[in-house]
Amino acid sequence: MPNTTPSRTTDVFLHRLSVLTSGPQRDALIRGLRGIEKESLRVTQDGKLATTPHPRALGSALTHPSLTTDYSEALLELITPAESDVAITLDKLDTLHRFVYAVLGDEILWNNSMPALLPDADDAIPIADYGSSNIGKLKYVYRIGLALRYGRTMQCIAGIHYNYSLNEEVWRALQADQQSTASAVDFQSERYLALIRNFRRTNWLLMYLFGASPALDRRFLRERAHTLDTFDADTLYRPYATSLRMSDLGYSNTTAQAALHADYDTLPGYLDALAKAVSQPYPAYEAIGTQRDGEWVQINTNVLQIENEFYSTIRPKRVTHPGERPLHALAARGVQYVEVRCMDIDPFEPSGISLETSRFLDAYLLVCALDDSAPLPPPAYAEANQNFGRVTMEGRKPGLTLTRDGETVAMTDWAEALLAKIEAAAVALDKLQGGDEHARSVAIQRAKLADVSLTPSARVLKTMRENQQSFLDFGLQQSEAHAAYFRGRPLDEATTREFTGLAAQSLAEQSKLEKEEVGSFDAFVAAYRAFTLNRFSI
Numbered sequence: 001m002p003n004t005t006p007s008r009t010t011d012v013f014l015h016r017l018s019v020l021t022s023g024p025q026r027d028a029l030i031r032g033l034r035g036i037e038k039e040s041l042r043v044t045q046d047g048k049l050a051t052t053p054h055p056r057a058l059g060s061a062l063t064h065p066s067l068t069t070d071y072s073e074a075l076l077e078l079i080t081p082a083e084s085d086v087a088i089t090l091d092k093l094d095t096l097h098r099f100v101y102a103v104l105g106d107e108i109l110w111n112n113s114m115p116a117l118l119p120d121a122d123d124a125i126p127i128a129d130y131g132s133s134n135i136g137k138l139k140y141v142y143r144i145g146l147a148l149r150y151g152r153t154m155q156c157i158a159g160i161h162y163n164y165s166l167n168e169e170v171w172r173a174l175q176a177d178q179q180s181t182a183s184a185v186d187f188q189s190e191r192y193l194a195l196i197r198n199f200r201r202t203n204w205l206l207m208y209l210f211g212a213s214p215a216l217d218r219r220f221l222r223e224r225a226h227t228l229d230t231f232d233a234d235t236l237y238r239p240y241a242t243s244l245r246m247s248d249l250g251y252s253n254t255t256a257q258a259a260l261h262a263d264y265d266t267l268p269g270y271l272d273a274l275a276k277a278v279s280q281p282y283p284a285y286e287a288i289g290t291q292r293d294g295e296w297v298q299i300n301t302n303v304l305q306i307e308n309e310f311y312s313t314i315r316p317k318r319v320t321h322p323g324e325r326p327l328h329a330l331a332a333r334g335v336q337y338v339e340v341r342c343m344d345i346d347p348f349e350p351s352g353i354s355l356e357t358s359r360f361l362d363a364y365l366l367v368c369a370l371d372d373s374a375p376l377p378p379p380a381y382a383e384a385n386q387n388f389g390r391v392t393m394e395g396r397k398p399g400l401t402l403t404r405d406g407e408t409v410a411m412t413d414w415a416e417a418l419l420a421k422i423e424a425a426a427v428a429l430d431k432l433q434g435g436d437e438h439a440r441s442v443a444i445q446r447a448k449l450a451d452v453s454l455t456p457s458a459r460v461l462k463t464m465r466e467n468q469q470s471f472l473d474f475g476l477q478q479s480e481a482h483a484a485y486f487r488g489r490p491l492d493e494a495t496t497r498e499f500t501g502l503a504a505q506s507l508a509e510q511s512k513l514e515k516e517e518v519g520s521f522d523a524f525v526a527a528y529r530a531f532t533l534n535r536f537s538i
Contacts, residue, residue, distance in 0.1 A: 030432045128143060204388045243342075
């Protein structure tokens with residue numbers, strides 16, 4: 001953990017946990033919110049990327065609150081509401097899947113993080129279309145820019161985003177205990193950033209426990225150089241990999257992003273670093289320009305077109321007002337929740353994530369929130385990245401070592417120390433909520449540490465070997481089974497009417513936007529870019 005002794009961090013963590021579980025506000029600890037965003041490629045029955053438009057029966061990808069698209073027209077994104085119990089969140093995710101399958105026809109959702117069979121040419125991957133309104137065009141141009149910067153293929157990788165917040169009473173109780181003189185907003189932001197720093201130091205543990213993408217289709221690399229081994233004629237893999245999705249082969253750092261150091265020590269520092277990135281020109285992108293043949297091809301030529309272009313395993317977030325930039329929302333009202341972005345889709349789970357995994361995440365993130373958290377200067381930042389990268393590529397390797405505060409440590413020893421704290425958090429949550437689901441989830445993860453064959457990445461490779469399957473064969477088999485699971489449980493009439501009404505309403509909202517549009521797209525882009533400031537005041 002950070003630059004403090006294990007006993008010191010354990011004492012701090014246990015003290016804060018005691019404060020939150022013994023006082024009158026103890027129920028606040030189970031009143032935080034959990035939301036899930038799940039990406040899934042639409043594919044044909046033979047496992048090829050669907051080239052059909054986003055189904056109109058699902059509504060408008062621009063304005064629907066729960067069903068949209070990410071990068072590609074075929075990359076569906078299912079978004080749950082935020083709920084106080086993640087079991088309810090997962091029920092909502094299940095319902096969204098069942099509605100989607102009611103209108104999907106012969107297509108199915110690819111329930112893997114690494115893509116299905118993509119078109120032979122990168123530029124044949126369809127970019128998401130959001131209509132003719134200025135905001136819809138802006139979303140499209142942004143994606144054209146991503147294609148020019150990173151290629152379309154990488155944008156077809158899918159994952160689970162887990163949104164986590166603690167009830168504000170939790171932060172007030174901790175602020176009183178620490179006798180902090182900061183404003184409530186500033187204290188809350190400081191603690192969320194402390195959570196993020198602890199997460200960045202230890203998120204390699206999630207890759208070991210939940211990474212589920214040790215293999216990919218050979219054609220995904222499009223002849224790029226690599227260090228992967230051959231599994232079969234069509235499949236490449238690494239024997240001990242946990243998540244190729246999160247390795248340099250997946251969400252790889254470009255030269256521009258590799259030089260971008262996000263400052264997680266203070267909110268002004270974070271805002272400043274990201275604000276510079278969205279306003280500082282980058283030579284390679286300047287060479288591309290913003291227009292070709294009179295058509296927009298990227299929003300700007302800066303290191304980042306917008307804040308969300310920054311690839312990170314976790315982000316500080318704040319719900320935005322209509323038209324508000326994410327950085328402005330954070331600057332104006334502070335951090336409201338965090339978005340965990342490194343979770344692979346679990347190919348053995350119909351919805352891509354289990355309740356057991358979610359309960360573990362809640363206990364783990366609570367440890368990150370309560371534990372001591374030293375600053376994350378460049379050397380520590382680099383060390384965290386190296387540990388994370390090592391586990392994505394060889395996390396199941398016997399005797400694997402990591403680096404903690406400059407010293408070599410066995411991955412299993414560090415993991416055991418973390419699990420001890422996570423178990424304490426899990427027991428506390430179970431005591432408040434009733435039952436033993438959190439503690440059982442920790443016990444199941446501890447078993448993976450003792451027996452590597454229980455990890456999802458090992459199970460993927462074992463299944464492929466036993467069934468003599470390529471990666472695509474495995475992915476199609478799992479996705480077909482999950483499709484049958486959802487199709488076999490159709491929604492009742494009332495729920496179907498509700499979703500049909502939401503779809504119709506979203507289409508009407510998009511149409512209204514397009515009819516009432518005022519001003520040219522050029523002027524709209526100029527106004528949008530002018531709203532990017534170099535400095536933010538808190």
